[in-house]
Amino acid sequence: MSDMNRPGSAVGESDHIRTGLSKEQLKQAYIDNLFYLLGRFLEVATPHDSYMAAAYTVRDRMLDRWIKTARTYKASQARTVCYLSAEFLLGPHLAKNLINLGIMEVSREAGAELGLDFEAILEQEEEPGLGNGGLGRLAACYLDSLATLQIPAIGYGIRYEFGIFDQLIEDGWQVEKSDVWLRDGNPWELPRPKLRFPVRFGGHTETFQDDGRVRVRWIPDLVVEGRAYDTPILGYGVSNANLLRLWSAHAPESFDFQAFNTGDYYGAVHAKVEAETISKVLYPNDEPQAGKELRLKQQYFFASCSLQDMIRLQLGAAGTLEGFHEKFVVQLNDTHPAIAVAELMRLLIDEHRMDWEPAWEITRRTFAFTNHTLLPEALETWTVALFGRLLPRLLEIVYEINRRFLDKVRMHFLGDEARIARMSLIDEGHGRRIRMAHLATVGSFAINGVAEMHSELVKSTILKDFHDLWPERFHNVTNGVTPRRFIIVSNPRLARLLTECCGDDGWVRDMDRLRSLEPLADDVGFHEDWRRMKTAAKRDLADWLRRRVGVNVDPETLFDVQVKRIHEYKRQHLNVLHIITLYERLKAEPNRDVAPRTFVFGGKAAPGYLMAKLIIKLINSVAEVINQDPQVNDRLRVVFMPDFNVKNAQHLYPAADLSEQISMAGKEASGTGNMKFAMNGALTIGTLDGANVEIREEVGDENFFLFGHTAEQLQRLQAEGYRPWEICNDRFELRSALDLIASGLFSHGDKELFRPLVENLLYQDPFMVLADYELYLDRQTEVSHAWRDPKHWNRMSILNVARMGKFSSDRSIRDYCERIWRVRPVPAEL
Ligand code: GLG
Known part of the structure; x- marks a missing residue:
């Protein structure tokens, strides 16, 4: 890779000045990690050892910020965004974190002095493929922007043991290979073995008297434990580091001793396997819903763990759940976590003994819902039969939400039975199915599509009846992507050129500043720079394709x-x-x-x-x-x-x-x-x-x-x-x-x-x-x-870059903050 194509050489040259990290310190930290964490020394370290030592070195630098951020957020009692998503397609961490820490250059120099092949180290990283495509990658871009904008936020999802499959091409056909991304360890996460919550499945419910009230008890036939794994998410050019908390499913420690003791060894092991299956694998379908029981289990599992965690945090800070919706706003990334609406009701009513009305008040002021597709085959529904068998208590709650909701609809649209059938949370027409988009909509104070046109179509097609009822709840937030990943890390040459043109790297956090490029669109000298940058990138790709795919292409x-x-x-x-x-x-x-x-x-x-x-x-x-x-x-x-x-x-x-x-x-x-x-x-x-x-x-x-x-x-x-x-x-x-x-x-x-x-x-x-x-x-x-x-x-190419400011995910996140979440930045200071 030529000099120009080094990520980081474009921006933050004052790297170590900003972080106070010297090259010598980095070298020492790297050697220490190699020695104490991996039991290796420089001369025998494999490229993977080097990667692990480098990753730990970077993570240590992040932890400092992470803890300071957590402290700051706690002290300020700041309102927090919880982004619930079944997918986070993060991409490789190392380069991205070096960039966001502002230590890419100094690390590269430190590496060179230690005789390390920096590019080979970056190449070692196996990316966490915890998503299918756009939806999961969007969640990752949003985490990056939330941290960069210093918004208190937690990403909640599932720690799949196998992410999206690796694709091989054999004889022109796709062949899937399982993605064993955790095989060699994951240096970016911190297991939190003590942070665990029970999640129930199956069984039945019973009513009982409690202080003169009728309450419900759910007696499950399977209890799974969700354990937290935390990954710090750094902002760019700031000290804030937010939290991505992913849940892994396990059998509770005391798993079925009875079965063990009575000699039912296989029965006991089976329960363990059944529990652990839940976070085993990401469903590899992008748009169509899988309709599989395990998928519903995954959804409920991570929604429940995440809400229990929020309740823990709220009770720890305030001692009461009353202000829950003031402390947290929960964004539902599509309907995958929509079951959270019913689960929060269950937690408030059954476990925290609240009455229906105040619980519902909290719930519907907590959630906001993003729709990502209009494709009919992607709209999630679950048969009442499956739902009731797996989550009997949740089904009762969904029925009650629906009953009260339809009463309102009836009052609003007297006699319009067709409308009531269309809006019901239960589709009575196709073998009785629960419509998850309706549950998410009824349970949310804001609903949005992901581009202007899409948001209009949401209002006029799939959620039209809801828009008729609550027009004020509907919004558009056009998607965006992070320039940290997609310009600085991906295209260092362009990043450098942009920094030169803008005079500094301010565009990285304010992409509208690229407008200042417009006058250069007719500058012959600049065209030459532009052409050189593009040709170099095309040569790199041609090399890469020759090596990886075995085809020659002409740049x-x-x-x-x-x-x-x-x-x-x-x-x-x-x-x-x-x-x-x-x-x-x-x-x-x-x-x-x-x-x-x-x-x-x-x-x-x-x-x-x-x-x-x-x-x-x-x-x-x-x-x-x-x-x-x-x-x-x-x-x-x-x-x-x-x-x-x-x-x-x-x-x-x-x-x-x-x-x-x-x-x-x-x-x-x-x-x-x-x-x-x-x-x-x-x-x-x-x-x-x-x-x-x-x-x-x-x-x-x-x-x-x-x-x-x-x-x-x-x-x-x-x-x-x-x-x-x-x-x-x-x-x-x-x-x-x-x-x-x-x-x-x-x-x-x-x-x-x-x-x-x-x-x-x-x-x-x-x-x-x-x-x-x-x-x-x-x-x-x-x-x-x-x-x-x-x-x-x-000229056209330059103008495209100059005018793409709107599509930075920073703009999207600002839109969410202002129009939907009502949250403010809380800067963390080092
Ligand atoms: C969906 C949509 C995309 C969208 C993305 C993020 O199909 O058009 O850009 O979410 O909102 N499944 C997806 O990727």
């Missing part, structure tokens, strides 16, 4: 990138149809003058999602044919980057020229990859969907390649009776691309392999790929023309 070509989960609504196959059309054009007219392109794909498919897996196979099959065809492979290359995760993604954002955001309009709630690319200077080709709409507004229509039907147009097309095969008959090139796939050209003559995909497109095309094909191709032709004019391209 001079246009890098056209689509990385995200593989899903039909995201329409990777539309991209493939474009590639095939380009291929056919070149075959028909070998000397045709086209802008040479390298197409890069990446992303995981849910293991049970066959069509998505077939799309991966198609991409790899098309790649195989094109990359081996000497007639075209100087102008066309296709690469599938295996195992797309945070660590690998960091190589891509700096190198991309074109960012593909081509979902069917109305389907992508926000998207956040679109932001990561644009803030690194890639131009977007995209539909009017999710946050694309706002990105285009910010960067300017002239700096964005918009295409495709709008959501309303598509809806109309569908209502009129959409007949994709007819589109095909009119569009020769489209027909021909589909025929080519069907002919077996990409599948060694096998005409069956891709038949399901081709037929799906021809006869159903649920995501209207064919409807947008021609518009997409036309726009891609314009992209090629624009690429031919580097001056113009660079």
